[in-house]
Amino acid sequence: MEKEINESIQGQSLILDERQGNTKKMFIESYGCQMNFSDSEIVASILANEGYNTTQNLEEADLVLVNTCSIRDKAEQTVRKRLEQYNAVKKINPTMKVGVLGCMAERLKEKFLDEEKIVDMVVGPDAYKDIPNLLKEVEDGRDAINVILSKEETYGDIAPVRLNSNGVNAFVSITRGCDNMCTFCVVPFTRGRERSREPQSILSEIQDLWDKGYKEVTLLGQNVDSYLWYGGGLKKDFVKATEMQKATAVDFAQLLDMCATQFPKMRFRFSTSNPQDMHIEVIETMAKHHNICKYIHLPVQSGSTRILEAMNRQHTREEYMALVDKIYEIIPEISLSQDMIAGFPTETEEDHQDTLSLMEHAKYDFGFMFAYSERPGTLAARKMEDDVPEEVKKRRLNEIIALQQKLGWERTRRFLGQEVEVLIEKESKRSDAHWSGRNSQNTVVVFPKENYKPGDFVMVKVTDCTSATLIGEAVGYAERMQS
Incomplete structure (x- = not known):
């Protein structure tokens, strides 16, 4: 999830x-x-x-x-x-x-x-x-x-073939596995323990992408904020590292800074973050660099501390809300998105209302929302009865979706009248006379083609919007991103 x-x-x-x-x-x-x-x-x-x-x-x-x-x-x-x-x-x-x-x-x-x-x-x-x-x-x-899970394999030595690529955006894996053991999730059992890829191999892959004309990279992992390179090995074994390894270790904030500094005309995103592992240094690094997109996917799953504990999420409702407040304080223009599960075992109506009120507090731009479904092999499947009736799950999910649509509409409208920086990715699905791209906050923007092309960074004056798309007209190239 x-x-x-x-x-x-x-x-x-x-x-x-x-x-x-x-x-x-x-x-x-x-x-x-x-x-x-x-x-x-x-x-x-x-x-x-x-x-x-x-x-x-x-x-x-x-x-x-x-x-x-x-x-x-x-x-x-x-x-x-x-x-x-x-x-x-x-x-x-x-x-x-x-x-x-x-x-x-x-x-x-x-x-x-x-x-x-x-x-x-x-x-x-x-x-x-x-x-x-x-x-x-x-x-x-x-x-x-x-199906042997490895403690070392990161595929850092293999140059991936870019499949079905638009030649503009690419994904670069920086970690594999997950140590979090959320009770609803199969990932630790299917992808093993967390280990990070050597920074130089990541930078080399990005250099190759830049040389081929790519303009945006998403750093990818089950939990990117846990990135920690100290010479190889599992994240959990860092406590056994030598003093030299600890002194020269590279964490996610440092990796992000290295990427943005070395490739100032390339845009960077990352996914996925875990609230308990997101440090202020990452947010400060995002604020420091124009070319790090102002968007964080920050899954929470529930707004109830009791349910978060049952999910083994390792943070409380209050801690999550404090993190959100800090993010908005450092980067006021940020967009946030969520993952949310409706109807986790034992969830009460009060727990559900906690989720809705947390969503109001976080003001999410986007969301990925699901009704709980039991996954074989997880702790929740082994230890917890799936006791919320399906019709209740469905109703709660619909309420979460409806609220997210309302929040999304309000958040999209904030760009009306603004000029936003857009990376052109492809032709609009609805009109071959328009380009489609995304702004730094991950909102889709469409505008007339004129003489621009995919891969161009363009400033677009927003004149209209739907609930999820900005509509506008190009006013010129984004000068600080032109190579």
Whole structure:
């Protein structure tokens, strides 16, 4: 639940330029959060070196891979339905091999091979480098599985292939795994313990993106604020580090500062943050650099301290609200977004009202809101009865959504009459005469094309808005971001 899931790209199949001499075809599609889509780019890079080009034609594929999500039951059911479709194709093309990657593979392990007879290979998130060996096992007629979670693997040595890219925005993974053990979440079990990537490998990847013309990078992790590089190893083992390692360690605020300083004409975002790990130094670093976007995704899940404790969220309602107040004090123009769960076990009407009042206090611009669904293997599933009736969950969720729509409308309207800096990303979905991009606060902005192009930073005078989109006219280039 700690991850933003873009519903518009779910199940997207990936395509990249053909590599000369590669003779085999792979079809790869992804579900879930941006980490999964980023991981698919790593897999594509590994398999390109093994003679595979991508195809968007399922029927001609030698290898079909689906990168899966376990965050909600709906995501898993979607994958199972998709496997049924693969099975129909496999009857026509019996030599086609099917592999399941990612969090669902990690959660179900060998059970996947038993339950889904079509699946030849099951690969967890830390085992992608082993795919060439697993394919050899499959080609020899054996099922293959590697779901071993690593204490070291960060894929820092693999240059991801940028798939379905607009050439403007890119994601760069900086951490893997999560130590937080929220009672509703499967991520620590499917992606392992937290470990961070070496800073220089991150900066090198960003340099490569800059050289290729990219203008915005999102630093990505299950919990970016926990980033801590001290020479390798797990975050939890930092207490055992040497004095020299501790003195030269790099935390997230320092990494963010390094990125913004080294690439002053590139824009930076990050996702996802955890309230208990967000330090004032990160907020001060954001305020210091124009090219760090003024937007934080700050999941809270509930406005009730009692429910937060049951979720093992490691902060109270009051601590979260104090953090929000501090963020607004340091960066008044900031946008915040939330994750919220309606109907967690034992949630009362009073707890629900606490959630609504916290939302009013935080004044979120956006939100990702769900009714609680029990995830097998989590502490909540093992220890807590899912005792809030479905109709109550649905009603509370609808009230949360309605309030967020009201808040979002109010927050979007604050830009009316202002000039905002926009990075042009693509053509507007509704009009081929307009560009679409986002301002620093992550709000979509559309305006007439004129002579601008994707990748340009443009100042736009906002003249109108909908509940989620700003409408305006370009008044010129954003001079301090022009390279």
